Amino acid sequence: MSVKMSHPDYSAQGWQQIVVSLDGPVAIVKLNRAKQRNSITIPVVRDLVAAYDILDRDDRVRVVVLTADHTAHAFCSGADLSSGWGGLFSEEDERQGRHTHRDSGGTVTLAIFRCRKLTIAAVNGHAAGVGITGLQLPCDFRFVWAGAKLAFPFVRRGIVPEAISTYLLPRLIGYSRAVGLLLSGGTYSPDSPLLQGLYHATFPNREDVLPAALAFARELAANTSQTGVAWTKALLWRGADSIEGQHILDSRGIADLASRGDAAEGAQAFKEHRAVRFSDVLSRDLSDFVPWWTELDVRQRKAKL
Numbered sequence: 001m002s003v004k005m006s007h008p009d010y011s012a013q014g015w016q017q018i019v020v021s022l023d024g025p026v027a028i029v030k031l032n033r034a035k036q037r038n039s040i041t042i043p044v045v046r047d048l049v050a051a052y053d054i055l056d057r058d059d060r061v062r063v064v065v066l067t068a069d070h071t072a073h074a075f076c077s078g079a080d081l082s083s084g085w086g087g088l089f090s091e092e093d094e095r096q097g098r099h100t101h102r103d104s105g106g107t108v109t110l111a112i113f114r115c116r117k118l119t120i121a122a123v124n125g126h127a128a129g130v131g132i133t134g135l136q137l138p139c140d141f142r143f144v145w146a147g148a149k150l151a152f153p154f155v156r157r158g159i160v161p162e163a164i165s166t167y168l169l170p171r172l173i174g175y176s177r178a179v180g181l182l183l184s185g186g187t188y189s190p191d192s193p194l195l196q197g198l199y200h201a202t203f204p205n206r207e208d209v210l211p212a213a214l215a216f217a218r219e220l221a222a223n224t225s226q227t228g229v230a231w232t233k234a235l236l237w238r239g240a241d242s243i244e245g246q247h248i249l250d251s252r253g254i255a256d257l258a259s260r261g262d263a264a265e266g267a268q269a270f271k272e273h274r275a276v277r278f279s280d281v282l283s284r285d286l287s288d289f290v291p292w293w294t295e296l297d298v299r300q301r302k303a304k305l
Helices: 042-057 091-096 104-116 164-173 175-184 207-225 226-237 241-260 259-271
Strands: 018-023 026-031 063-067 073-078 118-123 127-128 140-143 201-203
Touching: 018 042, 026 207, 063 140, 063 207, 091 241, 104 164, 104 259, 118 207, 140 207, 164 175, 226 241, 226 259, 241 259
Parallel strands: 026 063, 063 118, 073 127, 118 140, 140 201
Antiparallel strands: 018 026
C-alpha cells in the first residue's frame, strides 16, 4: 500500500526549472527554460524527478500532462551542451569514476515510467534527443504538433541513445522502426513512416496541442479508476514471461479489484446508465501485492577499496 501524503503545495516546492499546477485532477508540468529552448540540465532533471515522485503519491492527481510554452522555440532541444558533455555528469560521477555514472535522462525516464497515474506528453514544439527519449517515450500518451522537427542525433554526436530509449522505443513502435530512427541519427516529422504509432494525435497548430491534451486528460480523469489504471500499467510493463504467468497476474488483479469500491461503482453506473463516480485512491486502496516485481537498485555505487 502506498504511503499517504498530505496535499502538497506545488507552488511552494522551490522548483525553478519547471512549473507545476493543478487543473482539478489533472496536473500540468511545464518546462520553464524557454529562452534556453527548454534544454535539459542537471537542475531540470532534479526538478522533474522530484515532481513526478510527488505527483505519483498525490491522491488528488489522476493524470499528469507534460508540456512547454507553445511560443518557445522548442518543446525541448535536448541536453544543454553549452559546457560540453561534462555538464551532464554529477559531482559524484567525477569523484568516483565512470562506473558510477547514471544517465541523467534515464533518471527522468524512470520517474515518469514509475508514475502510476496516467501520463501525457503535449509536444507543442520541436524536440531533440532527451526531449523525445526522456520526456515523451515513458508517457502513456503523446500529442504532437504536426510541424515539429523530431531529432534522434545520438550516433551523429558520438554517443549512444540515452534515457533508456533502446528499451522503450522498440517496444512502442517495433524493432525495425527503432533501428531506423536510432541508427540513422536523423530528423523526422511526426508523419514519418518510422514514427507510425508513436503519437496518439497530431495537430496542425502548435497552440492547439495543450488544450487538446488537457481535454483528453479531463475525460480520462473523469472516467477511469485510479487503482484500475495503476494495475493495468503494471500488467502491461511488468507482466510475466509466459502466457500462463500473465493469466495468473491478470486473475490476481481481477480478484483484488472486484472487491474494491471502484468496481462496485463501475457496475452500478453501468446498470443505471450514468457517469461513474470513482473514489478509490492509491494510498488507501492499492493492493500490497503491487508491486510484485523487484526493481533493480540503480543508485550510484562507490568503488570498493
